[in-house]
Amino acid sequence: MAFPSELLNGYSRYLHKGFLRDKEIQEHLAIYGQTPEVMVVSCCDSRVTPEGIFGAGPGELFVVRNVANLVPPFEATEGQHGTSAAIEYGVTGLHVKHIVVMGHCKCGGIQAFRESANQDHAQKGFIGRWIKLLEPAAISMACMPVDKIEDPQLAMEYAGVRQSLKNLMTFPFVKEAVEAGELKLHGAWFDIGSAELRVMDPVTERFETADGPEAMPIPTVAAE
Numbered sequence: 001m002a003f004p005s006e007l008l009n010g011y012s013r014y015l016h017k018g019f020l021r022d023k024e025i026q027e028h029l030a031i032y033g034q035t036p037e038v039m040v041v042s043c044c045d046s047r048v049t050p051e052g053i054f055g056a057g058p059g060e061l062f063v064v065r066n067v068a069n070l071v072p073p074f075e076a077t078e079g080q081h082g083t084s085a086a087i088e089y090g091v092t093g094l095h096v097k098h099i100v101v102m103g104h105c106k107c108g109g110i111q112a113f114r115e116s117a118n119q120d121h122a123q124k125g126f127i128g129r130w131i132k133l134l135e136p137a138a139i140s141m142a143c144m145p146v147d148k149i150e151d152p153q154l155a156m157e158y159a160g161v162r163q164s165l166k167n168l169m170t171f172p173f174v175k176e177a178v179e180a181g182e183l184k185l186h187g188a189w190f191d192i193g194s195a196e197l198r199v200m201d202p203v204t205e206r207f208e209t210a211d212g213p214e215a216m217p218i219p220t221v222a223a224e
């Protein structure tokens, strides 16, 4: 089976544009290693690319992506914990200063969890087991509805981010770094269609449209 030609075409464009632009940075990174200050936990969804959304170049973001951008709770059990391994390296190896858990609209993993109550649509296999991580989020959402919003999918997307932030604090090295003021945890949510970014207020746990340092309005595309 031939290697996908669109990938080779893309690689060619990258070599002649992106790599040429970042050549010195990449050479520096290759020699001296990476020192990203921000780690992002994002969904596998092809429409939600952390580097693209945050305009980050090589060496700037340490990213782990999984179904529904979930952080499992700390576990001392045997087993291959991929996301936890990335968090361990990000915090204890790279000493990132921020971890951003970024949810997004129309998340298929969240939708699968919501539908899993219905046996006909229950997810089996790896996905089914993975999205069970959302159960505590659903319970806390039912007990303490922070979001009085109509859209249950959106409410669950927010609840998943909040739960992942809680789970992050169960990792001893994360808790220690947060309490020492060396690490900050953040929740975010991205709207695919409009590119709106919402950031979670750490006190109220509500998601508000990000108005960064320059409060940039989202440009409208002029009709041609």
Ligand SMILES: [Zn+2]
Residues within 6 Å of the ligand: 043, 044, 045, 067, 068, 069, 104, 106, 107, 108, 109, 110
């Ligand atoms: Zn998703």
